[in-house]
Amino acid sequence: MENFTMTLLSELTADLQKLAVTSENKLQQAERSFNAAEKAISRLREFIADYTFKSPDEEIRFFKEIKPEFQKELIYNEEVLYIESNCPVGAHKARKIFIDRALTRIQSYFEKHNFIYNYCRSGETSLDNIFFVRSPKPIPLTPVSFSDIDPEFSNPHSYKVAKLKAFEEVRDYLNGLQRKNNTGDNFQDELLKESKQQVVFTGPKAALEEALLGMNEKGWFNYGNFPAKRLFQAFEILLNIKLSDPSRSLIAMSIRKKGYTPYIDKMKDALEQRIEQKHI
DSSP, rough: OOHHHHHHHHHOOOOOOHHHHOOOOOOOOOHHHHHHHHHHHHHHHHHHTTOSSHHHHHHHHHHIHHHHHHHHHHHHHHHHHEEEEHHHOOOOHHHHHHHHHHHHHHHHHHTTTTHHHHHTTTTTTTTHHHHSSOOOOOTTTTTHHHHSSTTTTOHHHHHHHHHHHHHHHHHHHHHHHHHHHHHHHHHHHHHHHHHHOOOOOSSOOHHHHHHHHHHHHOSSSSOOSHHHHHHHHHHHHHHHHHOOOOHHHHHHHHHSSSSHHHHHHHHHHHHHHHHHTTTT
16 A cells, blocks of 8 residues: 555656646646646545555554545645635735635634644544544544545545645645735745746655755754744745645654655765766
8 A cells, every 4th residue: 555655646746746837827736736636536546445454553544644645635726726716816905805714714624623633733643543444433522424425435534634734735825825915025926936937846745854854953044043844834935845744744754664864865875876976
């Protein structure tokens, strides 16, 4: 399962990066990205339909970590598509009201699902075998209907995790629109647009996160006075890529079985080989 899902996720990430560069505008990018995510989820569904989980831990990992990475792209781009289609053009006050309402709607979702949000953010695992399996138990005081979902492929708590991840990114996107609406900084927009066309990160997203966290731990940005979350956001803008939350990246690194920093190790090996070749 691991090989198939990671390969499929890498392919989806590559497709989304290409669409970010080749699309004429954000509306077109969101629509194309939504379709790409939907196709990837369909392939994932077909795979799972014929697959038997090897252990309870593998089943939990699928519903808690793997599937939400696909589904969040679907939800995120659906939201961006709605925003870009309906946000008023031109009128500063009307745009501000629209964005504020969208942010309020997102904040309400976080508040409603505060338990599962904090459970995942904290790295808690004690209830995984109840929440992130086929036929899961409901969260207390938050009943969920199971009648309209595929019990072999779907899990309501997994969907909530995906939606919360997507809404984190939608919130950042809306905040960016709000800043743009407040400042009207067209020059910066043009500069960012130009940089996105010139620089495309084509490596694994985890590799960039690993490198950024390493440099930040060494204090190589703003003399060590630059929060990791802001650093990730800066590179998201520069490279037009969506990164995970830094704390989530650290948790993912901590549970790797073959070393904590495989991408940094590979970069080191590649650079040393290049240096050696230069001196031969």
